[in-house]
Amino acid sequence: MKTLPMIARALILFAAMAVVAGPAHAQSEPFKVYDTRPVITEGPYLIASGERTATIVWFTDTPSHAKVRYGPGNDLSAEAEPQVDGLVPVGTRHVVHLEDLAPGTTYSYEVVATRVVKLNAYWPDKGLDVRSGPHHFTTFDRESPSVSFSIVTDTHEDTGRINDLNQAIDWESTEFLVHGGDAFHWIDTEEHLFRAWLRPTTAALAHSKSLFFVRGNHELRGPFARRLLDYVPTPEGRFYYARDAGPVHLIVLDTGEDKPDDTNVYAELNLTGPYRAEELAWFQDHVKTEPRVSEAPFRVILMHDPQWGWLADGPGAWIETANEAGVDLVISGHRHRFAYTPPGPDVDHSYHLLVIGQDQVGKVDATADELRVVVTDLDGKVVHTLVIPRG
Numbered sequence: 001m002k003t004l005p006m007i008a009r010a011l012i013l014f015a016a017m018a019v020v021a022g023p024a025h026a027q028s029e030p031f032k033v034y035d036t037r038p039v040i041t042e043g044p045y046l047i048a049s050g051e052r053t054a055t056i057v058w059f060t061d062t063p064s065h066a067k068v069r070y071g072p073g074n075d076l077s078a079e080a081e082p083q084v085d086g087l088v089p090v091g092t093r094h095v096v097h098l099e100d101l102a103p104g105t106t107y108s109y110e111v112v113a114t115r116v117v118k119l120n121a122y123w124p125d126k127g128l129d130v131r132s133g134p135h136h137f138t139t140f141d142r143e144s145p146s147v148s149f150s151i152v153t154d155t156h157e158d159t160g161r162i163n164d165l166n167q168a169i170d171w172e173s174t175e176f177l178v179h180g181g182d183a184f185h186w187i188d189t190e191e192h193l194f195r196a197w198l199r200p201t202t203a204a205l206a207h208s209k210s211l212f213f214v215r216g217n218h219e220l221r222g223p224f225a226r227r228l229l230d231y232v233p234t235p236e237g238r239f240y241y242a243r244d245a246g247p248v249h250l251i252v253l254d255t256g257e258d259k260p261d262d263t264n265v266y267a268e269l270n271l272t273g274p275y276r277a278e279e280l281a282w283f284q285d286h287v288k289t290e291p292r293v294s295e296a297p298f299r300v301i302l303m304h305d306p307q308w309g310w311l312a313d314g315p316g317a318w319i320e321t322a323n324e325a326g327v328d329l330v331i332s333g334h335r336h337r338f339a340y341t342p343p344g345p346d347v348d349h350s351y352h353l354l355v356i357g358q359d360q361v362g363k364v365d366a367t368a369d370e371l372r373v374v375v376t377d378l379d380g381k382v383v384h385t386l387v388i389p390r391g
């Protein structure tokens, strides 16, 4: 009769040892690898690249883990593999931020996604990998004597318009593309996000030219609005940041909503007031502490609403900050029609203010001596030419 408790005690001890030691496999036993590969469903595309950074994004149909092989010229010997809190992300959205790149350098890259069939605690079941590349991109360089980029805006889910704009863009001389916001009426789902905007837009960028997204007021709306940054991620983790591209110091701002937070249609779910206050603090600090703001030949702000969006106290502090920083040009959209307001005694801003219309392309060409913007319509007809000499 005394043997039963002893057996029970032995079983408990064995179970405890098993928990400590993990499953009774040899440590060297291989994990299972099934003969199955993920499919790349979107991308890779590049977001808001810089002089030393590049953000590469792509999607797969099944959960996978990801890395990027890259290097200058045709070299692919460096690897960047993301981790979050010590774990390699497993999912269908893949984001790799490349860091410590050399300015003004053309890199090759190849994205790799390896399928994870079952995410067991021990010996997860894996699959094979899928690759895309090699593709190429060139980092920005503040020492470069010139930079050229194109801007389109307010495409509002019209994929015909996006395709027409893509046809109208001079890609040969466009180093990166800016979308000035309101790509949507509101954002419903991931598929909606790709179908109505990112898929046709990134197709034209051919895995090599970077997309700069300026958030519009319509991007704060809809059930998927809270996920948008996952699809246009920046190393800063926010919609406002700065880059140096040749002679231009670029400041991308988020003008938030155009309606007050307490507007009933938002049912108390908007809190842009404190968000914009944080952004203003960043903007004020940036223009004070970043030497390039005074040293670059030109300062250009990219933002959606030419009136700076809804602000409880009005845009005075923003305009003052831009004026004091010597901002040369603000390029915006929102109004769907072209407008140009020069600086002068009749306005409160000392920058040139351009509003790009809905079916227009703004082409910016900057040298150390001159900032030139030519706005054309879909037929290539010139709507406006603005030339700003170095001050």
Ligand SMILES: [Fe+2]
Pocket (backbone or CB within 6 Å): 182, 216, 217, 218, 304, 333, 334, 335
């Ligand atoms: Fe807008």
